[in-house]
Amino acid sequence: MDPAAPNRPSALSVAGLSKTYESGGEHGVQALSELSLEVAPGEILGLVGPNGAGKTTALRTIAGILPIQRGAISICGHDLARAERDAKRCLAWVGDDPQPFETLTVEEHLEFTAALYGMRDWRARAGELLARAELESKRDALGGELSRGMRQKLALCCAWLPRPALVLLDEPLTGLDPRGIQRAKDSIRAQAAEGTAVILSSHLLELVEELAQRILILDRGRSVFLGTLQEARERLAPGAQGSLRDVFFAATADDASGADA
Amino acid sequence: MIVPPAPLRLLARRKFQGWWRKQLRRARTPGGAILALIGLTVIGGWFAWMIFSVVLARGIGAGSADVANAARGVGLFAALFTTLNALSMRGLYIPREEIELLFAAPLARADLVRHRLWVAGLRSMFGGLFMGLFIALEAPVRAYGVIAAVLGLWTLAAWSQAVAIVAGALERRVLDRLTKATRWLAIGLFALLVLGFLAWSTSGEHAWVSGLRERMLQGLPGGRLSGLLSVEPLRTLALPIEPWARLAAAPSALAGLPWLALCVLLWACGIELAARLPIDFRELSLETSSNIAERIRRVRRSGGAVSSSKVRALNSLRRVPWCFGRSPLxxxxxxKTAGxxxxxxxxxxxxLLVIALLSLLVRSFGGEGASAALLRSGMFALFGTFYLCNGLRFDFREDLGxxxxxxxxxxxxxxxFCATLLPQWSLVTLLLCGALCVLNLVDGGLSLELAPVLFAVPLLVAYWIAIDNIVFLLAPFRTTPGQDGMLQNAGRAMLMGLVRMVVYGLFAGTIGLAFAGTWRLLPLAGVSERSALALGTLAGLGVGCVGAAALTWVGGRALARFDVAREGA
Known part of the structure; x- marks a missing residue:
């Protein structure tokens, strides 16, 4: 799969997205400023940035959790502001601290997700996802009984179940054990291979480097860089053969933060 | 001896200062200050009224015997409640954020118990004063009434702490080692014993049983427990409460001094007894601390009532019916139905509790005829809506996070908005309509006059749930145990409650007006009484449906503009 192939319809298109939190002082806090990006189907886009860079705000706005103040978001060709329901049918969101329903079992979470997205034959796929996440033995466990890692696995299973065109992951590997991390990575790759576009926000730079085809570096609400790691090296750390970590530090250092992609 | 060591005293002092600082900081913003002022007015006014009543009650006081009996009754009830509570809270309770720090610190376990009891004592001052003022209303020496209540509560705290430690240790050493079968056998034997005692006591002509029955049927005169406490076995049971009862009932300051000394001594002994028990309670305490933290977390998440109760694993096997179809709605x-x-x-x-209490309440409104029956049913519907909607809460409060x-x-x-509230609305409506039908059947059969009330119930319930949730979504706030900002919380709860009641009154009043206007005015134009009733019901229903649709729209708007940054408010 080549996500950069021309004429491929975008899974996500963001244009000039800006967001200001009014409660942040006299003039508010600019959380996002003129953010624009395109994500192709099957592409994994890594979203990185220091604390307070606007990563979660960007993801939450794309997911329709926060209202769009300025700019436009289109998911699979559906304008999020005008056709919110159609746009949301194409996306799934996994937050950094998933909170399953205490009164539903693991299997019922999947049953609920299937009904929410209008899926009829969900059992086979649910079984497959549970097996892949090693949650089969927990089918009848209640949401409130799950450990942090299991909650995370369940949230990922629910996200993959309706085969959404776009999945937004905010720190998806928190709380997982090494085997869980490996399984989660494999499932992200497998879903992307099936054509799901993934935006992966994480502070684990090695993870982003390993999975993402392109990276978006945000700093103080602005896009500092958007492109492949190779392009980032050439542009932000010329001559270096370093990892994403080196590029990240170069991009988010005070003197580099003004650069725009 | 009974005082905790300096580091723990310092901790208590600093925590109190921190609490106080937080209150002041909260009151710095205009909103916080206004809410604090309202809260202060409500709490202060209530307390002032209590003190005023005590002062005014001078001279009206009942006899010493009555005061002593009332104190015995209150004491017996409090002791029973506290002991039962202690059995479910084993070991020493220390908040989860402190327990590991304190257990790892170079402090004696006995000192931790003393610290805990002092802190609990200071925290219960407000409750003690409140209870004391009630007793002081009739105490010959007012101050002794208050002191007896406060000292009684402190001693009770020490007693319940000792019970919690001993019961926990016993459970570990005995109950946990029993097999499941033996445990059930023990429970069965105990149940048989209780049943046997009940059978024995009710079969023969035991003087005290008939006396108790008589007292119960007569009711408690003037709300006092004195009547009940004149029954011999209960009086024997209340013997340990005697020193505090005697202190509260002391006829003069001098006569009360020996009892005061005894109460102080008992309190000090209670603290030392709990502190010096040779039991290692650390594991139990960690378990208790974690359980209580979990309970508080559940209440914080769900906003209290039934929805905050724990879902046991066994219940997960119960299939949840898809009552509302398989669409996204x-x-x-x-x-929500799963909850x-x-x-x-x-x-x-x-x-059952709400319906039983309400049935008793509305039955006290006597009167014969259609209007009286309609009034009773209407009151049942109104109060039932309020209490059941608050008790059986399965709404946005538990979904705030x-x-x-x-x-x-x-x-x-x-x-x-609609789908989330649908199960609660269905449940409360069904319960109320079912209860109304049963009550009317018991009262002599279903009549046509019940129809308007049965039609109004779904609307009243929908209004209350919708308004309650709209107000919550616009100003999300849940009061939980141990939360900061007592004054602001009281003020906010007062304001929000007022807003809910006013809006609910407006909507419910509009239905009532449409119904009553049509029902009463049409007969003047020559329409028969029955037709007027039917048309009135239709008019009320029509107006009600328009109101419900409007509220649904407003609810959707409130949900759409809900700022998730307020999560956990």
């Missing part, structure tokens, strides 16, 4: 409603089904025990208990995820669901805001 049906799925969201199904998720009702999996907390069925709590739901059933709460429903999940609203971010819920907003990503592919449904419209008003669909989400």
């Amino acid at each position: 049906g799925a969201i409603a199904w998720r 009702v089904v999996r907390r069925a025990r709590g739901t059933l208990f709460m429903s 999940r609203l971010a995820v819920m907003k990503t669901w592919p449904v419209g805001a008003w669909t989400l």
Whole structure:
């Protein structure tokens, strides 16, 4: 799969997205400023940035959790502001601290997700996802009984179940054990291979480097860089053969933060 | 000896200072200051009224015997309640954020118990003063009434702490080692013993049983427990409470001094007894601390009532019916229905309790004829709506931490609003309509006059749930145990309650007006009474449906503009 192939319809298109939190002082806090990006189907886009860079705000706005103040978001060709329901049918969101329903079992979470997205034959796929996440033995466990890692696995299973065109992951590997991390990575790759576009926000730079085809570096609400790691090296750390970590530090250092992609 | 060491005293002092600083900081913003002022006025006014009543009651006081009996009754009830509570809270309770720090610190365990009891004592001052003022209303020496209550509460805290430690240790050493079969055998034997005692006591002509029955049937004169406490076995049971009862009933300051000394001594002994028990309570305390933290977390998450009760693993086997179809709306409603089904025990208990109490209440409104029956049914519907909707709460309060995820669901805001509240509305409506039919059947059969009330119930319930949730979504706030900002919370709860009542009154009043206007005015134009009643019901129903639709729309808007940054408010 080549996500950069021309004429491929975008899974996500963001244009000039800006967001200001009014409660942040006299003039508010600019959380996002003129953010624009395109994500192709099957592409994994890594979203990185220091604390307070606007990563979660960007993801939450794309997911329709926060209202769009300025700019436009289109998911699979559906304008999020005008056709919110159609746009949301194409996306799934996994937050950094998933909170399953205490009164539903693991299997019922999947049953609920299937009904929410209008899926009829969900059992086979649910079984497959549970097996892949090693949650089969927990089918009848209640949401409130799950450990942090299991909650995370369940949230990922629910996200993959309706085969959404776009999945937004905010720190998806928190709380997982090494085997869980490996399984989660494999499932992200497998879903992307099936054509799901993934935006992966994480502070684990090695993870982003390993999975993402392109990276978006945000700093103080602005896009500092958007492109492949190779392009980032050439542009932000010329001559270096370093990892994403080196590029990240170069991009988010005070003197580099003004650069725009 | 009974005083905790300097580091723990310092900790208590600093925590109190921190609490005080927080209160002041909260009152710095205009909103916080206004809410604090309202809260202060409500709490202060209530307390002032109590003190004023005590002062005014001078001279009206009952006899010493009555005061002593009342104190015995209150004491017996408090002791019973505290002991039962202690059995479910084993070991020493220390908040989760402190327990590991304190257990790892170079402090004697006995000192931790002393510290805990002092802190608990200071925290119960407000409750003690409140209870004391009640007793002081009739105490010959007012101050002794208050002191007896405060000292009684402190001693009770020490007693319950000792019970919690001993019961926990016993459970570990005995109960945990029993097999499941032996445990059930022991429970069965105990149940047989209780049943046998009940059978024995009710079969023969035991003087005290008939006396107790008589007292119960007569009721408690003037709300006092003195009548009940004149029954011999209860009086024997209340013997340990005697020193505090005597102190409260002391006829003069001098006569009360020996009792005062004895009460202080008992309190000090209680603290030392609890502190010096040779039992290692650390594991139990960690368990208790974690259990209580979990309970508080559940209440914080769900906003209290039945929805905060724990869902046991066994209940997960109970299938949840898809009552509202398999559409996205049906799925969201199904998720909420799971809460009702999996907390069925709590739901059933709460429903029966409210319905039984309300039945007793409305029956006290006598009168014959259609109007009286309509009035009784109407009152049942109104109060039932209020109490059942608050008790059986399966609404947005328990989803406050999940609203971010819920907003990503592919449904419209008003669909989400309706679907989330549908199970609660259905449950309360069914319960109320069922109870109304049963009550009317018991009272002599169903009549046509019940029809308007049965039609009004779904609307009244819908109004209350919708308004309650709209106000919550616009100003999300849940009061939970141990939360900071007591004054602001009281003020905010008062304001929000007022807003809810006013809006509810306006909506419910409009239905009432449409119904009563049509019902009463049409007969003047020559329409028969029955037709007027039917047309009135239709008019009320029509107006009610318009109101419900408007509220649904407003609810959807409130949900759409809900700021998830307020999560956990």
